[in-house]
Amino acid sequence: MKNCMLAGVGGQGTVLASKIIAQAAMKEGLSAHTAETIGMAQRGGCVVSHVRIGEDAFSPLIPKGTADVVIGFEPAEAVRCLPYLKEGGAMVVSTKAVQPVTASLSGCSYDAQGMLAFLKERVNRLILVDGEEVCRQCGSAKVLNVALLGAAAKAGVLPMTLKQIEDTIREKLPERFLSMNLKALAAGAEAVTGGKMQ
């Protein structure tokens, strides 16, 4: 069984990313379960998607210490989900912080570099992605989710290949969003191979 956790802030598109992983696994004949955060938290709160691949998942939620990979859509949410990562597990994290509205109000933003440093000390396989740069290349901030999938698949930390993710995106996404998302997938993968990995 493989457990993949996606952690971000409401509006970043974790739900779609988790669906793509689950559907890519199903295309390989594997069974998949996901659990999503839907409701009030979708409006700027913390959101976590759980994806469990394989027959032996009883419950929808990934227990602590058992995630093979955590994809953090921003640094603090990645740290929040660190307790779920299993020993030796991998993390893919977008380095661009999403500050809560409360940070602008109080004038004290959280220290994103500090969060990343914390992760560097504790995660063996940490793949940092300059999410802001990748989104700039694609001309949209809405593709961070697919870009992170590209990075994760390219780094070999997902239970499927980049090609399998790409095929699933081609199959499941509406035509009008396809080219932008394929571009984001490639840019995310490129961010790992092209030396932009930090």
Added chain:
Amino acid sequence: MAKQLVMGNEAIGLGALRAGVGFVCGYPGTPSTEILETVAKHNPGDVYVEWSVNEKAAMEAAAGAAYAGARAMVTMKQVGLNVASDPLMSLAYIGVKGGMVIVVADDPGPISSQTEQDTRHFARFSKLPVFDPVSPEEAFEMIGDAFDYSEKYQTPVLLRPTTRVCHGCASIEMDQSRKKITPEGFLKDSKWVIFPRLTYQNHKKVEARQPVLGEDFSSYRFNEVTGGGKKGIAAGGVSAAYAKEALAQMGECPKFFKVATPHPFPERLALSFLEGLDEVLVLEELDPVIERELVYLCGKHHLPVKIMGKLTGHTQNAGENSTESANAAIRSFLGLLQEESKQAPLPSLPVRPPVLCAGCPHRASFYAVKAAMKGKKAVFSGDIGCYTLGNASPLDMVDTCLCMGAGVTVAQGLHRIEPDAVNFAFIGDSTFFHTGIPGVINAVYNETDIVLIVLDNATTAMTGHQPHPGTGKTMMGEISQKVDIAGVLGAIGVGHVAKADPLDLKAAVAAVKEAAAVKGVSAVIFESPCIAVTKPGPTYAVDAEKCTGCKRCIRELGCPAMVLENNKVKIEPSMCYGCSVCAQVCPFGAIGGEAK
């Protein structure tokens, strides 16, 4: 047939279609909403689907359809059943002809609800059978079973999924077959008219049915007893999945009782579980329903079995369960060592309370009322919807929030005790139709001074943009007559009804001031569509030269698109919807339209 990734709610909707459902209605509410939407999306053409005005209307409409022999399903969240409890209780006596399943989604946590109430109590209270699925896969099968039981016993049946089942996805093999049901039509009979005498007779029948159903459920396919030993675990709903996962983690397999029908309790099966046991640990969410049934059975049958759970303090009595909580409770129950946490403490993490979206017209409406009432004594009663988020700093414009429609009436009570305050009641368009109107009539009739602020964003936003009577669209894809909120208020007798665009702050503030000065009930309808159902306008940007860093925009609006960078405000272009409110608030004219 290929497997599909379906959400638990989709599984229930598709399972209902497979079971030949012909009439589906409900009111949106997290975590139940997608059930009805799934039926509408996959409607083969012969299923009638509607969003009803509220859960009571939905329950009654579904009952009518079932009286006429159709298979009917009504969907709602747990607090919706409170609204529909009047028809529910009477219908339990009257019964149905066609199968009727009442799907009520409970929300342990709670994740998106006002209460952590347990619908299994409503099943006991109304003496109706209830099914409690452990997973989306089981829910898909169970909804069909629920229809069969409903027809077999001619009674409405409850299906009670919880959030993790509703919003979990699973790969499920879908067969496209569909049961063919041809409703016989309504046959006139005195049995459909509730009278005290009929109630007495039917009460006896309902009581006689309880043990029969309990016996029937003892051989129901999703109730099961497995394993052996002196210690047993009983669990229901998703907690059974957590318990199984925790047991697999620790390699233990004690006697296990999975309860899929908590009411009427499957007594014979439960006794086979209790036989030979010394102790039982019960894992369930919300209230100790299974636990109480087991305690009762031990008393009734003089069994020397110790039952442990919420009542004894062995499991948590609030919030949702998890594999971790099940693991810890089971380890302590079996006398195993607790797992040690290898995790180092985390650094302090940012708190992320949910907020109104960037560009949300509610922000402007709240701001306008706040500006109009500056320096005056005013109380702001809120209601249920996205606009509950108006309570967050810096708006801080929701002083009370209780339940659907309560803002209008709570404001009246507040005003009678403290008449020198201006009492505002905020209500969304969908909530206005749901339970808001009687409250307004109450104020008009009793001549209580309140200022009603209707936040009309042309949709039911919080639950994912469902149509409602004011939108003029139905779930059958038809265009219907729009019910006009201003017309309704006028007809009720609200003397002063104004409409304003909240995104035009000056006019909005003036409209509020005018309404607040009126004696009696006055109303301002703020009309501006939800950003999710409209196209974004040109985005706004801050001229760094002109920005003095006074932060007034951030301090007063709290828009998530606005951040502070090097003591200057910056608008995140990917989040800006171009509402222009920040530009209207900036005292230095530093915010302009159309990003460069």
